Amino acid sequence: MDSLLSVECLSDLDDEEAAHSQQASEMDLAVSICDAKAALNLFLNNRFEEAIKRMEPWIDSSMYHSLAHTTLLYMQAMLSFEKPDIEAAIQSTKRSINLAHSLRKKHTMYDTLKQISQKIDYSTYTDIEVHAELVFAETLLLRAVLSFVQDENLMSFLKGALKIKHCYQSYKECRKIAESRDKATLSDYEHFSSGVNMGIGAFNLMISQLPARVLKLLEFVGFSGNRSLGLSELRIGADKIHSLRGPLCSLILLGYNTMVTYILGKSCVVFGISAFEI
Numbered sequence: 001m002d003s004l005l006s007v008e009c010l011s012d013l014d015d016e017e018a019a020h021s022q023q024a025s026e027m028d029l030a031v032s033i034c035d036a037k038a039a040l041n042l043f044l045n046n047r048f049e050e051a052i053k054r055m056e057p058w059i060d061s062s063m064y065h066s067l068a069h070t071t072l073l074y075m076q077a078m079l080s081f082e083k084p085d086i087e088a089a090i091q092s093t094k095r096s097i098n099l100a101h102s103l104r105k106k107h108t109m110y111d112t113l114k115q116i117s118q119k120i121d122y123s124t125y126t127d128i129e130v131h132a133e134l135v136f137a138e139t140l141l142l143r144a145v146l147s148f149v150q151d152e153n154l155m156s157f158l159k160g161a162l163k164i165k166h167c168y169q170s171y172k173e174c175r176k177i178a179e180s181r182d183k184a185t186l187s188d189y190e191h192f193s194s195g196v197n198m199g200i201g202a203f204n205l206m207i208s209q210l211p212a213r214v215l216k217l218l219e220f221v222g223f224s225g226n227r228s229l230g231l232s233e234l235r236i237g238a239d240k241i242h243s244l245r246g247p248l249c250s251l252i253l254l255g256y257n258t259m260v261t262y263i264l265g266k267s268c269v270v271f272g273i274s275a276f277e278i
Contacts, residue, residue: 029131032065035068036064039054039072043072048076059095066095066139067138070093070142073085097139104136127188131192134174134195137199143163144161148160171196190240194237198234198245198252200229203223231253238253
């Protein structure tokens with residue numbers, strides 16, 4: 001747990017000057033990731049309001065500040081299920097999606113047609129464009145989940161399903177980028193690769209819990225639900241303890257092994273101690 005709560009980038013969480021001394025226009029990728037890590041650590045130390053305030057000055061210009069702000073509001077909405085919290089989280093996800101999309105790699109019609117016959121050269125992507133692809137996928141997933149809980153009707157379900165489909169394709173694209181790029185050619189590679197591990201892992205784990213008939217239908221339209229792969233990806237991401245998404249991978253594994261397996265009846269209890277299927 002100490003590793004989850006450690007602050008590598010900003011050792012003193014009470015330092016009001018840290019990271020905020022730069023103007024938004026000067027906020028680079030490394031600093032924004034560092035500040036997002038600090039916000040996550042504030043949240044894990046039960047200092048939610050401080051974490052939100054730390055992100056707010058840059059949510060319109062920095063994709064990682066916007067992502068962290070959205071993630072915090074999403075967690076609050078999912079814990080409270082209060083309509084104002086859900087609405088606030090939805091507005092934040094919309095802003096984050098638009099910001100990340102504006103920073104993604106722009107493709108012309110010629111590029112799109114060229115991709116049909118040739119592999120994409122991911123070496124032409126800048127670091128900002130690579131991370132924007134991942135942030136776009138993450139925020140789109142949060143928006144899809146919020147669509148399900150906002151209104152329990154068929155239209156909301158269909159909208160959420162379409163967003164998840166788009167998000168899943170983005171994560172697959174991020175996987176290809178991670179495999180084609182390495183630490184030498186992509187700054188903050190560990191932060192990016194842990195995000196890919198978290199996304200692919202969470203998707204496979206989530207879909208694998210669905211009934212067999214539903215799972216077959218989803219696999220027919222392009223989704224995969226491999227539980228073993230999902231757990232493996234999350235463990236790999238959790239091992240990257242100094243990355244931004246490492247603690248989040250650990251939280252997903254913790255939630256799955258302490259709650260989901262119990263609710264779905266996939267854990268076994270021996271002398272009052274749960275021995276989970278891992």
